[in-house]
Amino acid sequence: MPKINLLPREIYELIAAGEVVERPSSAVKELLENSVDAGADSITVEIQAGGIKYIRITDNGCGIAREDIKNAFTGHATSKIFSADDLDCVATLGFRGEALASIAAVSRVEMFTKTAEEEIGTHCVVEGGQFISVDDAGCPTGTTIVVRDIFYNVPARMKFLKKDVTEANSVAAVADRLAISHPEISVRFIRDGKQTLFSSGDGKLISAISAVYGGDFAGGLIPAEGSNSTVKVEGYISKPLAARPNRNMQLFYVNGRMVRTKTACAALEEAYKGSIMVGKFPSCVLNLIMPYNFVDVNVHPAKTEVRFANEKEVFNAVYYAVKNALARGDERPSQDASKIIEQRVAKQYFAAVEPRTAQLHFAENQPAEQPVFVKEKKPETVVRVESPKVSGYSAREEDEPQLIPDILPKVQPAVQKNIEEPVTVTVTEEKPVETRVIGEVFTTYILVESGNELLLIDKHAAHERILYEQFKTENKNIASQMLLSPIAVTLSKDEYSAVLANLDLLSDAGFAVDDFGNGTVLLSEYPCILEGVDLSEQLTEIAGYLASNIREITTEKLDWIYHSAACRAAVKAGDITSSYELEKFAQKVLSMPEIRYCPHGRPVVAKLTKRDIERLFGRA
Numbered sequence: 001m002p003k004i005n006l007l008p009r010e011i012y013e014l015i016a017a018g019e020v021v022e023r024p025s026s027a028v029k030e031l032l033e034n035s036v037d038a039g040a041d042s043i044t045v046e047i048q049a050g051g052i053k054y055i056r057i058t059d060n061g062c063g064i065a066r067e068d069i070k071n072a073f074t075g076h077a078t079s080k081i082f083s084a085d086d087l088d089c090v091a092t093l094g095f096r097g098e099a100l101a102s103i104a105a106v107s108r109v110e111m112f113t114k115t116a117e118e119e120i121g122t123h124c125v126v127e128g129g130q131f132i133s134v135d136d137a138g139c140p141t142g143t144t145i146v147v148r149d150i151f152y153n154v155p156a157r158m159k160f161l162k163k164d165v166t167e168a169n170s171v172a173a174v175a176d177r178l179a180i181s182h183p184e185i186s187v188r189f190i191r192d193g194k195q196t197l198f199s200s201g202d203g204k205l206i207s208a209i210s211a212v213y214g215g216d217f218a219g220g221l222i223p224a225e226g227s228n229s230t231v232k233v234e235g236y237i238s239k240p241l242a243a244r245p246n247r248n249m250q251l252f253y254v255n256g257r258m259v260r261t262k263t264a265c266a267a268l269e270e271a272y273k274g275s276i277m278v279g280k281f282p283s284c285v286l287n288l289i290m291p292y293n294f295v296d297v298n299v300h301p302a303k304t305e306v307r308f309a310n311e312k313e314v315f316n317a318v319y320y321a322v323k324n325a326l327a328r329g330d331e332r333p334s335q336d337a338s339k340i341i342e343q344r345v346a347k348q349y350f351a352a353v354e355p356r357t358a359q360l361h362f363a364e365n366q367p368a369e370q371p372v373f374v375k376e377k378k379p380e381t382v383v384r385v386e387s388p389k390v391s392g393y394s395a396r397e398e399d400e401p402q403l404i405p406d407i408l409p410k411v412q413p414a415v416q417k418n419i420e421e422p423v424t425v426t427v428t429e430e431k432p433v434e435t436r437v438i439g440e441v442f443t444t445y446i447l448v449e450s451g452n453e454l455l456l457i458d459k460h461a462a463h464e465r466i467l468y469e470q471f472k473t474e475n476k477n478i479a480s481q482m483l484l485s486p487i488a489v490t491l492s493k494d495e496y497s498a499v500l501a502n503l504d505l506l507s508d509a510g511f512a513v514d515d516f517g518n519g520t521v522l523l524s525e526y527p528c529i530l531e532g533v534d535l536s537e538q539l540t541e542i543a544g545y546l547a548s549n550i551r552e553i554t555t556e557k558l559d560w561i562y563h564s565a566a567c568r569a570a571v572k573a574g575d576i577t578s579s580y581e582l583e584k585f586a587q588k589v590l591s592m593p594e595i596r597y598c599p600h601g602r603p604v605v606a607k608l609t610k611r612d613i614e615r616l617f618g619r620a
């Protein structure tokens, strides 16, 4: 590497400045970038106690010459740029000459380093920015840097550090990204003495993805590549069926630098439009290769954002690479309605013979021959069901006569007959309200004639609320179903550790989950209510929530899981629902006065009185 020079003031003032070291993972990110810039093809990262106590990074790069050691730890000193013009085409990950000085200012640093030309290496100790010693060291070519007690002299910063496990996850994510953005480098990550990542450095992106996220995830990807006059795109995207509930697995690199880019993200999602459900997100690992002068990396102090000279070219390159990959590689089975119905019938049969699963939707048996929720959309379908039997909900034996306030007609309060007193009180007979399910409109609303009112029940909102109530009733004692073969679910590192930290909570919610290692968990039991739901997606959604709501209390987390599961398991607007099912819905809703709103707060029932309708026709 060329000599390390102090940048003149007029140059370093052009550089996006700010906090370089916020937490252990930001220090690790900087140190790893130095190793990459030094040309290393093997890097080992080791941390203890989340990196707060101890970080060690060893590389086999070019090393730092003895005469450059002091400059390496001096602010605005770098071997990577020399003039203001160099800032326009930065080819290295570092360029500010800031990182080592910033890290050494807030920790105790020890470095062993040697260049290929030197016979003897250098060992130096820097504490709180002060050089304590520089002496000879017998070490191989390359650099080993040890950072101890980060923020030991900045207690205010120390306070903002999270628990060791959270900090360690954040460091793990940095190591993951390094392995993926540089498949030609073998990356090893050792966390509290245990190796949790090893990438072979064979130069193949798919090997690196597999090392980081596991073979299952890698196996579900399709290669994507394409280029236009300026931008070349290469990498992998997820199959549409493997869509995730969040964007945690969208990884973009620009010339090997991990960045956040709204342009590429928008292009990716635009390309998936029509192939993926609304509210679902694709995953990707895409490297965008472009001339260095086409991208400005001097935008953000942490070097994680970039500006493109031409956003449109970037958008188009990503969009077409993804679109073509989807056209080639999306082997999505066509949705065959008859198959779905067959499966549903089979499930219903199962429900009839297995009492536990029979609780699925209403905790009541349903006839085996009824296909229930066919998830195939049939717009504009109107199912008219003239119910032969008049189902007066208040006549149900097991239920107290209950009414939905403001929705159903008020019943005259009955006066209790007092045996002690003589017969001076008149008893008013309580008349059950005549209720008739008329059918369904727009495959969304159930129409019910109830006394003098026409009720419209939003079937999704109602079902969601019913299931949510069922979860709450079974609270922590959720009826669950074992899977014949457990499902492996690959998660991002944050999600993975959030799941592992909440195994008991998940078990309370009816999910039996075990660690399968390397970012993957095994789901072996799930709440019966979720029969027919994509369990992998459900668990991923819960994992995403747990990862970003670490501080929430257990009951809030459980409640969120109940909401989420109820929403997934509930019949959707547009689903075809059998007449039997419609009737059941109506009965259930009318028998539970508390069901006025779905868990998200949307109304479940709306009404039109006979008078309202008469007014519409000028009769009243």
Ligand SMILES: Nc1ncnc2c1ncn2[C@@H]1O[C@H](COP(=O)(O)OP(=O)(O)OP(=O)(O)O)[C@@H](O)[C@H]1O
Pocket (backbone or CB within 6 Å): 001, 003, 004, 030, 033, 034, 035, 038, 059, 061, 062, 063, 064, 071, 072, 073, 077, 078, 079, 080, 093, 094, 095, 096, 097, 098, 099, 100, 101, 142, 143
């Ligand atoms: N692992 C390493 N191997 C070889 N040289 C290194 C290593 N780490 C740092 N250096 C040298 O020390 C210099 C200072 O490193 P530092 O990270 O502070 O700045 P930089 O990488 O130039 O810019 P930035 O602040 O953007 O990271 C580098 O320019 C490089 O010459």
Ligand SMILES: [Mg+2]
Pocket (backbone or CB within 6 Å): 030, 033, 034, 093, 094, 095, 099, 100
């Ligand atoms: Mg650097």
